[in-house]
Amino acid sequence: MIKESNRTDTNTVYLFKVFVLIFLIAYLAFTLFPFYWMITTALKTKADAYRIPPQVWPYRPILDNFRELIQGKIFPLRYLLNSFIIGGGVIGVCLFAGVLAGYSLSRFQLRTKNHILVFILTFQMFPSVLLVIPIYMYYLRIGLLDTYIGLILVNSTLSLPFSVWLLKGFFDTIPVELEEAAAIDGCGRIRTLTKVILPLIGPGIVTVAVFAFLISWQEFVYGLTLASTESVRPVSPGISVNFLAMMSMKWEEMMTAVIALIIPVVILYVFLQRYVIAGLTAGAVKE
C-alpha cells in the first residue's frame, strides 16, 4: 500500500519541482530583464537605441551617454544635489523628532499613548496628492515654495510615523533599570539618553536613516508641485519634468538618467542591506 502511493507521489513531486523551477526562473527573468534592458540601452548609440527590430544585445557599446550625464547634458546635476540635501534634512528631522517621540511613547505612561500611536499610523494613509493642494497654497503665501526647508518638512511627514514607531519599539527593548542605574551614577536624563541608550539602539537609528533617505529620494508628488525651479527640485520629479515634457523621447538618454537615479539607492542597499530588510520586517511583524 505504502509503496504504491510512494511511486505516484514521487512522480507528482517531480512534476511539482519542475513547475517550481520554471516559476522561479520565469519570475527571475521578469524581475531582472528591465535592469538588463535599461543598462544595455544606455550603452547604445542614438541610432542603435531605436533600431527596429531592437538589438537584444548592444553590438557597439559606447560610454558617450554616461559622459554626457556627468557633464550635465542629460539633466541638471543639481537635481542630484537637491535630493541629497533634502534626504539629509529628512534624516535629521526624523532622527531628532523620532528619537524624542519614540522615547516619550516608550517610557512615559501617557493615557493617550495608544491613541497617538494609532494617529501616527493612520497618518501614512493621507494621500499626498490631496494634501499638496492646500500645502501649495500655504507655501505660496508664506514663501516656502521652492525652498529646501519646505521640501524637507513635507518629506519628513512621509517617514516620521514609521520612524517614531520603529524607535519606540527599540526603546521598549531597553530595560528601565539601565536608566535608573545611570541616574544613580549621576547622569541627568539627557546624558543618560545620549551616552547610554542611543548607542544601544544604533541599528534602529541606522534603519530610520536609511528609510528616511530612500523614501525622500523616491518622493514625487511634493517635489513636482512644491519646487518650481531647478534650484530646489529633487531628482525624481526632475527627470519627469525634463523628459516627459519633450515631444521626442530620447530613450538612450532617459535610460542613462534612470541609472543615475538608481545608483545611489543601489549603493546604499549593497552596504546597508541588513538594515533595509530589518526595517521592512519590523514594519510588519510585531514581536
Added chain:
Amino acid sequence: MQKGRFLTDKQVAVILLLPVLIILGSVGVIPLVSALQMSLTKTSIISISQHKFVGLRNFMDILTNADYWQIVKNTFLITGIAAAIRLAIALGLALLLTGTIIKRGKNLFRSLFILPWLIPGVAMAIVWMWMLGTRVGIINYLLRSLHLIEANLPWLADKMLAKVSVITVFVWGGTPFIMIVLIAGLQTIPQDLIDASRIDGAGYWSRFLFIILPLLRSLMAIAVLLSLIYMFQNFVIIYTLTGGGPGIATETFSLYVYKTAFDIGRIGRACAIGTTWLMFLLVFAIFYLRSLTGGGKKA
C-alpha cells in the same frame, strides 16, 4: 530627586512629543482640514485666495459625473487585481525561499528578487514605458519572436492593455515588499510544528493549507492592506506611464485630483473628489487597524 524636578514626568513626555506633533500637525493635519474645507467651496487656481462657499454643490457635481464613477471603478479594478497577483506570486516566492525544495542560493535569490523595490517609481515607469513601446519596445519584439503574438500590441494606447501595463508595473515593483514580509512571517513558524506534521504523515499540500496558511493569515492581511493603500494613492507610476490614458482608462483617484486641481484649476472640486477618496481610504484604515490590533499571534 523628585522634589528638585523642574518639570513633571508628564510634562516632559508631552514636550518630547512636540516636534513630531508640530510637524505632522502643520504639514499633515492642517492641510487635511483645509482640503476638507475647500471641498465646500469654489476656488480657482488663478485667484487662489478667494473661496466662494457653495456647500455640497461640488459633491453633487462629482457624484453625477459618469467619469467619476469610471475612475472609481478603475481605481478598484487596477488596485485589486494588482494586489491579488502580488500576493499570489509573493507567497509562492516566500514559500520557495524558506522551504526545502531549493537547496542552495536562497540568499542570492532573495537579494535579486528584492531589487525592484529599491527602484523609484519614476524610474520604474520610464523603463517600462520604453519596453512597452508599440514599435520600438522590446516586449513586442520578444513576444513576436516567440510567436506569442502576431503584430505589435499597443500596450499603452489601448484601453484594456493600458490597464494590464499598469498592473504589470505595480506587480513588478511591489511584489518584493510582500515577499519579504511573508518570508519574515514564515520564519517565525516554529519548526517543531512542521516536523510534527511530517511525522504524522501530512503531505506538503495539507501542511500548507492547515498549518502555514492560518498562521500567516494576519500577516498576509496586513501585507495586502498596505499594498492596497499604497496603490490606491500612488500617483507617480500611472502619471509617468500613461498619464491616466488613453482617455481615462487608467486614471485613478490620485490623477483625477491632481488634474482637476492643477490642469483644470478647479481646486474646490479637486478637494471634493479627494474627500470622497478619503472616505474609501477610511474603510481601508478601519480594516488595517483591526488587523493590527486584533490579529497578531493566534495559534
